[in-house]
Amino acid sequence: MVSSKEEAITRCAKYLEDMGATTSQYLGGMLERESIISSYLGKKVAIPHGTDPARAFVKFGQLIFMRLKEEILWDDEPVALVIAIAAKGEEQVDVLGNLAECILDDDTYKILMESPDAHEILAVINDRKGLEP
Amino acid sequence: MASVSAADVKKVVVACEAGMGSSVMVAKALAKQLKELGIEVTHSPVNRLAASGADLVLCHRSLSGRAKQAVPDLVVIPFDMFLGDLAIASVVEALLSGGNIADS
Numbered sequence: 672m673v674s675s676k677e678e679a680i681t682r683c684a685k686y687l688e689d690m691g692a693t694t695s696q697y698l699g700g701m702l703e704r705e706s707i708i709s710s711y712l713g714k715k716v717a718i719p720h721g722t723d724p725a726r727a728f729v730k731f732g733q734l735i736f737m738r739l740k741e742e743i744l745w746d747d748e749p750v751a752l753v754i755a756i757a758a759k760g761e762e763q764v765d766v767l768g769n770l771a772e773c774i775l776d777d778d779t780y781k782i783l784m785e786s787p788d789a790h791e792i793l794a795v796i797n798d799r800k801g802l803e804p
Numbered sequence: 805m806a807s808v809s810a811a812d813v814k815k816v817v818v819a820c821e822a823g824m825g826s827s828v829m830v831a832k833a834l835a836k837q838l839k840e841l842g843i844e845v846t847h848s849p850v851n852r853l854a855a856s857g858a859d860l861v862l863c864h865r866s867l868s869g870r871a872k873q874a875v876p877d878l879v880v881i882p883f884d885m886f887l888g889d890l891a892i893a894s895v896v897e898a899l900l901s902g903g904n905i906a907d908s
Contacts, residue, residue: 707821708866713887720825725847735866756825764847767825768832775833775887 673737679704680719683735683755692733693757700725701755709746712775715784716744718767721757732781734764736792738784752784769796806879806905808860810899815844817858819871823849826886831860833887837896852872860905862892872907879907 673679684698700721704710710719724774735755742749754770756763773779779795786792816834820827827847835845848856850867853874861880863871868882883889898905 704821706828708864710825711886712826713885718829720822723822723824723844723851725822726824758824763824764828764832767828769834771829771832771887772836 673739675743679753682742683737687733687757690733692731694728697721697725697728711745711748715749715751716774717750718756720755726759729757729759732758806877807904808879809904810902813843813859813899815858816860817856819850819853819861819863820845823847830886879905881907
């Protein structure tokens, strides 16, 4: 169980490190960034990531998609979905752009927040299903 | 205080601390809304704003002081929410309808 923002960030940082995407120092960058501005995005979504200098601790770009069984408070805002970001350069830009649209669109938002099917979630994130004009 | 005429805005830059997450998402959402005007929307870390080529800057309120310091002659519009902020909506409205945009 994840019960706080710090715990959620620590868990994500651990996943990133275990996958080989970052070094252990990236966690410090993520916490520092939160102390400057909260990474709460809106609609119960937070997107924790490191500071600009913390890019030095990223070996390759990676996103972590972590949906919580129970909402936690993220600087007084309820959060149910945590998308942690590690990026060296601009490799995350397209997928984050898709994600912004998926979160703003009610149909895809529901899939992100509720679907039990990881493949369906990935398809939405990668394809922006149904969102192209 | 700075001001800019909507017609002179060719490039909007969304600034954030790292330019890695939040500003990317705001910029992407905004780019779609401003596409029809031919306005380019990009993102940047706040400390690299001077080199961004921006005509207008949007950034989170907690960074607006740093942003203004980086680009004192540009209009810097602060916002509070990354998604669905009214300040951002009114900038879009002003760009679409023309006229002047100023910061305070």
